[in-house]
Structures are given as structure tokens and as C-alpha cells.
Amino acid sequence: MTYDEDVSPRERKISRGLALGMHVAILVLLIFGVSWQRRHTEPAAVVDLWSSMAPPKQETPAPKPVPAPKIEPKPEVKPPPPPKPEVKAIPKADIALKEKLEKERKVKEQHELEKKKQQEIDRRKDEDAKKLKAQQQQQQVELKKKDEEKKKLEKERVAQDAEAKKLAAEKQALADKLAKQAASAQAGEIDKYRRLIQDRVRRNIVEPPNLQGNPEVEFEVRLLPGGDVLETSLKLRRSSGNPAYDQAVERAILKSSPLPLPSDPAMFNTFRDLNLKIKPRAE
Amino acid sequence: MNPSVTQDLSIISLIWNASVVVQIVMGALLLASLFSWYYIFLKRFQLKRAENQADEFEKQFWSGAELSALYHRANAARHPGTLERIFEAGFREFTKLTKQPGMDVAAVMDGTRRAMRATYQREMDTLESHLSFLASVGSVSPYVGLLGTVWGIMNAFRGLANVAQATLGHVAPGIAEALIATAMGLLAAIPAVVAYNHFAGDVNRLSIRFDSFMEELSNILQRQIH
Numbered sequence: 001m002t003y004d005e006d007v008s009p010r011e012r013k014i015s016r017g018l019a020l021g022m023h024v025a026i027l028v029l030l031i032f033g034v035s036w037q038r039r040h041t042e043p044a045a046v047v048d049l050w051s052s053m054a055p056p057k058q059e060t061p062a063p064k065p066v067p068a069p070k071i072e073p074k075p076e077v078k079p080p081p082p083p084k085p086e087v088k089a090i091p092k093a094d095i096a097l098k099e100k101l102e103k104e105r106k107v108k109e110q111h112e113l114e115k116k117k118q119q120e121i122d123r124r125k126d127e128d129a130k131k132l133k134a135q136q137q138q139q140q141v142e143l144k145k146k147d148e149e150k151k152k153l154e155k156e157r158v159a160q161d162a163e164a165k166k167l168a169a170e171k172q173a174l175a176d177k178l179a180k181q182a183a184s185a186q187a188g189e190i191d192k193y194r195r196l197i198q199d200r201v202r203r204n205i206v207e208p209p210n211l212q213g214n215p216e217v218e219f220e221v222r223l224l225p226g227g228d229v230l231e232t233s234l235k236l237r238r239s240s241g242n243p244a245y246d247q248a249v250e251r252a253i254l255k256s257s258p259l260p261l262p263s264d265p266a267m268f269n270t271f272r273d274l275n276l277k278i279k280p281r282a283e
Numbered sequence: 284m285n286p287s288v289t290q291d292l293s294i295i296s297l298i299w300n301a302s303v304v305v306q307i308v309m310g311a312l313l314l315a316s317l318f319s320w321y322y323i324f325l326k327r328f329q330l331k332r333a334e335n336q337a338d339e340f341e342k343q344f345w346s347g348a349e350l351s352a353l354y355h356r357a358n359a360a361r362h363p364g365t366l367e368r369i370f371e372a373g374f375r376e377f378t379k380l381t382k383q384p385g386m387d388v389a390a391v392m393d394g395t396r397r398a399m400r401a402t403y404q405r406e407m408d409t410l411e412s413h414l415s416f417l418a419s420v421g422s423v424s425p426y427v428g429l430l431g432t433v434w435g436i437m438n439a440f441r442g443l444a445n446v447a448q449a450t451l452g453h454v455a456p457g458i459a460e461a462l463i464a465t466a467m468g469l470l471a472a473i474p475a476v477v478a479y480n481h482f483a484g485d486v487n488r489l490s491i492r493f494d495s496f497m498e499e500l501s502n503i504l505q506r507q508i509h
Contacts, residue, residue: 011328019320023313026470030294 189262190270196260201278204252208244214279215240217249221274225265227258237275249278297460302438308431308464312424316471319420322413323478330485333410336364337492350374350503365406365489366496373399373497377504388508395504399497406493410486414479421476428468435461 217240222233234253239246253276261271298309344353344366354374357367376398380391439457443449 007325007329011325015321015324015328018324019317022320023317027294 186267189264189267193260193262193271197256197274197276198278199282200256200260201249201252201276202280202282204255205248205278205280206251207280208242208248211242211245211280214281215242215245216277216279217246219249219253219276219278221253221276223259223261223268223271223274225268227261229253229257229259245280252278294463297456297463300456301460301463302435305431305435305438305461305464308427308434309467312428312431312464312467312471315420315424315427316467316474319417319471319475319478322416323474326413326417326478326482330410330482330489333365333489334485337366337489340364340366340370341496344370350507365410365493368406369399369402369493369497370500372402373500373504381508388505391508392501392505396497396501399500403493403497407486407490410489414482414486417475417479417482421472421479424468424471424475425465426468428465428471431464431468432461435464 218237220235357371
């Protein structure tokens, strides 16, 4: 009985697999564990502290097209047709028959009839006049109404026109404002980075011990697109009167390379040739 | 001088960029670790099975079965357990000796015990096999890892001598990659040591169990002579 006989091939296979799995697990654990540590420690090496933190670049939103105010089609107001006066058929009194039958009473009744007729006619006339008058009144009222409506419509139209004008004016104002903002933002950006560059250089200055006051020194610098200072381009424009300080600033500028630049490559042109005015202390 | 250039310190790149000696050491440690884990699992299976078989046989044995019937069954078994083998060897020797005329009790018992002892020794050897490998991995691999680390740090400092301005950045990667060797040595050693202690205890308990079974069986056989 030897060891090899005692262990079945199945057990060997399982053991081999388990051992391999164990190592893979350990390896994965190590790789992930170490990469976590890296993520924690990395930022410490590249942190840059600014005295004035630049606000994130604001993208000026494109002015939204203001929808032109829709002038609604005016409802055509039709004046209701004036009611037609109904003409009533006037029943004719059957006078003729009476005349034939009662001729004798004719003369007698003639007067009465005539009277009646007259009365009737009068009454009818009266009525007609009244009706006419009422009709006229109604027409007048209707006319008035129409007139009022017209006026109202006119008013509405005027109001709508005024609103449209106002909207257009607002649009114009908004666009103006945005343009102004963009311009000022760019100017502000340039200013900000100028300040950042000055801050960074100032931090790297090792002041000579005999420095008096807050003298300003001016350097001319040419930058590469990454912000790196072209060393050969560094020229003293205006000395501060203290050569030790001038040299300190020169060293500081070289040490500060690469200088902070705006992320927008279009703005690099304003920074390509820089006149750096450096004072040891910020005003 | 540019601070934005950071060293890639991931485990894989560290191992990949290590010097040849350190890499050899790491490879050896990886092999040792792989084999020790392989034997850990294998040993676990083997010892578990040995224990189960011993349990089973003891149950059969003490349930009052006839000794010759047990012997026949053990003889016919395809994968007899350790206790079965010991019993089989002892009983075979016992029957052979009792059949011979003119043997006194002491001689028969001595012969039986010798036969059982021989089987026991062989079985114990099987159970203890590869435990020594675990023991050596456990004790040696930290030293091997340390050797790799020392070598790596030596290299790192030698590189430092060629630089005018020495910074921590120049030595840190070298030391980090060298320390990986120590880590690997410890990773290989710790499980091996733990497993060795565990299995050594298991084997010890089994051997005591077999020993006492042998004594009990001799008693039973001695009673059968009379």
C-alpha cells in the first residue's frame, strides 16, 4: 500500500482545481487591494492650491429662440341679422255682404263702420309705428353692440401687438446681455488666469533678504501650448532695481513652469506672449 | 522634476519590472504555494476518508459480529480502511499460527502483534506522507522571500548610488517590488504551517486510535485460544 494508491485521481483533480482557485482569489484580492491604495494616495502628489479658486467655466447658454407670439386669427364677428318684422295679414272685414243685406242700415252703419275702420286703421297704424320704433331701437342696440365688439377686438389687437413688441424687445435684451456676459466672462477668465499665474510665480519666489518695499519687476515670457515656459524666451523687461530680486523672480518663473492656462485652447493666443508683472506681495 | 509623472505601482507592473533574481524567487514561492495548497486539499480528503472508514469498521467490529465473517468481508473489500487492514493482517497471522501444532500462547500472540504492527507502520507512513513537505514550505518560504527582498533592496540602493540627487522616489519602487517577495513567502508559509499543525494533530489522533484497537484485538484473540 503506497500513497499513490491511496488517493483517487478524482481527489487529485479536485485538489488541483481548489489550489489554483485559491491562488487566483489571492491574486485578485491583492490587485484590487493595491489599486485602492493607489487611488487614495495619488491625488496628494498633484494637488495645487489656489488662493482664489477659479469657478468652473460657465458655458453661456445659447439664447433660446423665443417663439414669435402667434397672432390668433380674429374670430370674424358677424352681426346677427336684424330680425325681420313679420307682416301680419290683416283680416278684411266682410263689409260687402253686410251692405247687400242691409242696405237700409248701410247708411246708418256706414258711419259706424267707417268709424270702426278708421279706428282699426288708427290702431293698426299705431301698432305699426310702435313695432317700427321697437325695431329701430333693437337695430340701434345691435349696432351699438357691434360697435363695441369691434372696439374690443381693436383693443385686443393693439394689446397683442404691444406684447409681441415687448417680447421682441426682451429677446433683444437677453441676447445683448448674453453677449455681454460672454465677453465679460472671457475677460474675467483672462484676468483670473493672469492672477493665477502671478500667484503661482509669487509662491515660488525665494525673496532675497535685502528686499525693501514691494517693487515690481516685469518679465516677457513666451509659453508653449501646454503652459511650459520657453526658457530662452525669458527676458527682463523692467528691472525692479534690485538685481537679486530680479533673479529670484526669474528662477521662480522657471520653477513655476508649466503655468496654469485656461482649458479653452482658443484663449491660448492671449497667453502666448505674456508680460508678467510680479510684485513680491499681493496688493 | 515634473510631479505629474507618477510611478505605476500596481502589483503586476511591480512583478514584471522586478530583477531576474527576485523574479526567480517569486516563481519558486508561487510554485511552493501552489503545491502546498494542493497537498493541503489532498491531505484533507485523505484524512477525512481514513477517519470515516475507521468509524465504520469500529461500529461493525463492536456490534458483535463473528471475527471470521469480518475477516472474509475485509478480505473481499476493494478499498479496505486502515483498521480493516490491521485486523486482516492480525487475524490471518493468528489463524496460521494456531493451526501449527506445538505453539504456545505467548508465541502466537507475539507473531500476531508483529504482523499488526507492520501493517500499522505502513499505514501510518501513508497517512503522514507529504506532511513533511508542508512543514518545510512553512518554515523555509519566509526565508526565501526574505532573500528576494534583500536582493531587490540591494539593487535599489545600487541604483541610488548613480543619482546625484537622491530622493525617496528613486528607491521606493525597488523596495516595493522587493517587498512583494517577502509577502509571497509569508502567503505561502502561513497556510502551510496552519495545515501542517492541523494534519499532524489528526494523524496523531488516528494513530492512537489504531494503537488501542490493536491492543484490544490482541486481547480478544488471546481469549479465543483458551
